[in-house]
Amino acid sequence: MFKFTEEQIKRYARHIILPEVGGKGQEKLLNSKVLVIGAGGLGSPAILYLAAAGVGTIGIVDFDVVDFSNLQRQVIHNTERVGTPKVESAKKTVEMLNPDVKVITYNTRISKENIMDIIKDYDVVLDGTDNFPTRFLINDACYFAGKPLVSAAMLRFEGQVSVFDYRNKENSPCYRCLFPEPPPPGLVPSCQEAGILGSIGGIMGCIQATEAIKLILGIGEPLVGKLLIMDALSMDFRKVKLRKDPSCPLCGEKAVIKELIEYEQVCDVHF
Amino acid sequence: MAVIVRVPTPLRRLTNGQGEVQVEALTIREAVEKLESLYPGFKERLLDENGELRKFVNIYLNDEDIRFLKGIDTELKDGDVLSIVPAIAGGF
Numbered sequence: 001m002f003k004f005t006e007e008q009i010k011r012y013a014r015h016i017i018l019p020e021v022g023g024k025g026q027e028k029l030l031n032s033k034v035l036v037i038g039a040g041g042l043g044s045p046a047i048l049y050l051a052a053a054g055v056g057t058i059g060i061v062d063f064d065v066v067d068f069s070n071l072q073r074q075v076i077h078n079t080e081r082v083g084t085p086k087v088e089s090a091k092k093t094v095e096m097l098n099p100d101v102k103v104i105t106y107n108t109r110i111s112k113e114n115i116m117d118i119i120k121d122y123d124v125v126l127d128g129t130d131n132f133p134t135r136f137l138i139n140d141a142c143y144f145a146g147k148p149l150v151s152a153a154m155l156r157f158e159g160q161v162s163v164f165d166y167r168n169k170e171n172s173p174c175y176r177c178l179f180p181e182p183p184p185p186g187l188v189p190s191c192q193e194a195g196i197l198g199s200i201g202g203i204m205g206c207i208q209a210t211e212a213i214k215l216i217l218g219i220g221e222p223l224v225g226k227l228l229i230m231d232a233l234s235m236d237f238r239k240v241k242l243r244k245d246p247s248c249p250l251c252g253e254k255a256v257i258k259e260l261i262e263y264e265q266v267c268d269v270h271f
Numbered sequence: 272m273a274v275i276v277r278v279p280t281p282l283r284r285l286t287n288g289q290g291e292v293q294v295e296a297l298t299i300r301e302a303v304e305k306l307e308s309l310y311p312g313f314k315e316r317l318l319d320e321n322g323e324l325r326k327f328v329n330i331y332l333n334d335e336d337i338r339f340l341k342g343i344d345t346e347l348k349d350g351d352v353l354s355i356v357p358a359i360a361g362g363f
Contacts, residue, residue, distance in 0.1 A: 042362045128362040135360055155359040156280040179358040183327035196361055229356060231280070234290055238277075240331045240354065243339050 002027040020219045032216045033057040035122040039086040041201030042128030044076035049209035051094040051101045061106040062086040073198030112260040115141040124212045127151040132182035133263035139175035150211045152204040157232040159204040163211050163223040177245040272347045277354040285310040300343045327358040
């Protein structure tokens with residue numbers, strides 16, 4: 001039986017009292033390892049809630065530094081940290097929030113050379129990145145490594161989130177079943193045109209943290225085979241079915257993608 | 272058949288900011304044509320040069336992906352809701 005300290009019993013009391021979590025569930029969380037790729041608008045709230053929940057090891061990948069233009073939504077950073085690496089800023093905030101959490105930082109751009117090595121030690125991967133090439137790379141890598149992926153994306157007033165459970169590849173659709181290929185430049189709003197209401201990241205990032213915690217605890221129904229779409233202007237939440245596509249280039253019957261692909265960056269401007 | 276089309280925020284510049292529009296159509300292809308005549312520019316956002324749905328845009332008829340129905344030729348009935356869901360990448 002896991003030995004909680006007095007402080008831990010107090011800290012996690014509101015979890016432990018939930019029958020779905022309990023002492024056993026809290027122990028699972030403390031022993032779990034979650035990787036968050038991108039410490040931005042989605043990663044900030046996701047990391048905060050994973051840390052508060054007592055996820056024992058949180059890996060954070062980001063190559064950027066904190067900028068004033070981030071602070072409208074990236075709540076894990078603050079004004080004093082402008083100019084410092086995001087991974088270091090996030091680590092400091094987590095350490096102040098919960099000393100139970102071990103933070104492992106990767107101050108690097110995720111690439112086909114490093115991704116398999118980075119994700120291999122984690123139980124769950126969260127995608128909070130800001131471009132298509134990286135999203136497809138993360139998806140393919142998680143698929144090959146058999147790691148569950150909690151993927152969210154947002155634009156303006158809208159968010160999308162789904163879970164791809166690659167521990168069970170036979171039954172889970174993949175990101176490429178949803179979108180087989182990244183869009184070519186010019187057909188999605190360009191980076192300069194895009195904007196985002198800051199609090200949308202809070203909603204979507206918290207959903208990602210919740211789904212990751214559910215996967216670790218093995219409770220409820222994760223968003224596998226479902227895409228949750230949120231429109232904040234009408235505050236509509238809709239779930240649509242996401243099916244495994246037999247002609248999917250990654251997980252279909254005649255899959256052609258057998259190794260990692262790095263697509264060209266369509267836009268490299270950061271917000 | 273009167274159907275409701277849910278327009279994602281990136282395409283609302285075409286619909287004067289409206290998040291939902293109504294069109295009369297018997298198939299999804301016809302609905303796209305109606306949308307194009309009401310809001311020029313809509314069709315090229317959804318369909319490629321061969322008239323097929325683009326690979327980074329999905330259309331859902333109620334909660335079902337039309338690729339798993341009859342695609343763009345899927346028939347519509349009164350009260351159906353079409354949702355356009357483009358791939359978005361922002362994590363910002």
